[in-house]
Amino acid sequence: MQGTVDGFSYGLVTPVVAYLMACLGGALGLRCTTRSMLAVHSWRAGWLALGSAAIGSGIWTMHFIAMMGFTVKETPVHYDKAITFASLALGIVMVGLGVFIVGYRGATGVALFTGGTITGLGIATMHYLGMAGMRLNGVLRYNTLTVAASVVIAVVAATAALWAAGRVRGLLWSVGASLILGFGVTGMHYTGMAALRVHLHGAAGPPAGESSAALLAPMMIGPLVFLCLAGVVVLFDPLMVMGRSSRVPAERKPGVPAHPEAARAGRSPLPRAGQGSSRSPQSR
Template structure:
């Protein structure tokens, strides 16, 4: 028996809120990733870990806000808490691998491709593991091609977001990157849901708690964490000063930094070697 699936039982409310949550987590995570490129080595890992957890928590929260609007008319839906929280942990770990690769190797070439691919696969893995934690009087089946398309969307969006975040560190650019990531994550989710069909074991009792009542308590922890991460990002001194522009190339060992030369985009020269000075041979 085919179940009657409705992914928008609250209309546009759940898709819009889910998208905004994905953007929030992406914005915090990408700002932390960009901030790590300006940090001393000892602090870089901390910023990248915070960014990984922010992106992972934002994506996970986005998924289950969207799932609040998912219903199957003929049967109630429940969620296995162990698998549900395992999807959060796995998502954060896989996103973290991608973030650390980009954070330490830079958002170019092989590192960008590898980091974006692992992060995109982490987003997809979180989604489908979260779906595996859903319990109802039936079985979930997926269209293989549509599932593959959802994974590609997640990988492309993650790679594009890292590319933007790695090249520039201005606030507006970070917002743009987070919007791209939010579109990709939300698009991946609803593409994956379009691949889903529910085959019921038989007639059941549709009565039961609403998905919103079941899922809301589980999202309290990730939401509190995102708020705390937001406070850290907003009150970080370099963020407050609004430093923007392209990420500078890393200085070679043994070459002293020269702040004014870095701002001017050229290497420092002693005044004696500039215009108006003469070499000893020309005197």
């Protein structure tokens, strides 16, 4: 017997809120990725780790906000907490691999393709592992072609967003990239849900027990708190917000520490050969 699936039991509320959460996580993560390319080598890993966790948390939160509107008419839906949180951890790790590749190798060529592919696969893995944590009186089956399309959407969106994070410094451009990432991730989610069919184990009565919203909301408290803390970091770091300080020379390679005093004076931070020892103390 095939179950009657409804992914929009709250109307447009869950898709819109889910999209906004994906955009928030993407915006924070991409700003951290951009910031890492302006940091000295010892700080770069920290910014990239923060960005990876922000993107992963935002995507995971988006997924389960969208799942609040998911119901099967003939059976209650529950969630295995271990698998649900495993999807969060695995998503962050795989997104982190892609972000670190772009953060250290640059957003071009093979590095961008590899990083975008891994990040996109991380998004898809998080989605389908989270779906595997569902518990109901039936089994989930998917249309293979539609699943493949959802994975392609995730990879393309992730690659475009990482390109923007590595190549674009302006705040507005990064906001645009986060909107693209949010659109891609949300599109991937609902494309994947369109591939879903629920086959029930015999007849079942009306679902009883707590709603999906009541079950999922407590599990999202931790990731939401983390996103708020990441937002505070972004707001209180001027370089994180603007992407490039006015005191940082434009020609400087990402990750190489700047010399603000020399940049303002328009000269090299190091004395030219023969100048340092020939000048008197009064002239320095």
